[in-house]
Amino acid sequence: MPYLCVSAVLFALGFAVVVTKKNLVLMLMGVEMMLNAVNINFAIFSKFDKSAEQGQIFSIFIMIVAAAEIAVGLAIALKVRKYYQEIDPLKLNSLRD
Template identity: 70%
Template sequence: MNNLQSYIVLAACLFSIGFAVVVTKKNLVLMLMGAELMLNAVNINFVAFSKFDSVPEQGQVFSIFIMLIAAAEIAVALAIILKIREHYQSVNPDELTSLKN
């Protein structure tokens, strides 16, 4: 995998799978996992572009920031999902009708 196109195709496949999971799943935890897949696809793009850039540290620094944001997102989102499950006894977004008001 020495050319940029291979990395972009891999990232596009990961992003597509993550987007499909977010759109089709009926479980908040699985939707969160799909969002993480999309963030990992973005990380692959940043690192791939940094490999072919004159200043390779830029993409890698952005990738580290995305990993930090993803870790914070997981911590906050899982806490919210656990509170929702405790209150509604379900993590199915279709059953959470009182949140719509």
């Protein structure tokens, strides 16, 4: 199925962004890409289920969790930026200062 290939590519790109980028905001965007790939899978697999709404309900829950995750993640990134004057996760080895 072409949708599964698109989902796999999207998940791989999101994972590559999370692993390679050194910016917290870009890492959060990579996580969002991975969650969207999972949403595509749930929507496609719900097509083959007897109750088609089940996969779509999971997708809605994932979207809600993703919105909460990005709000909390951006709030943490802004606080870290305000306190340390940078958001490079490699340079933030101690948060106890």
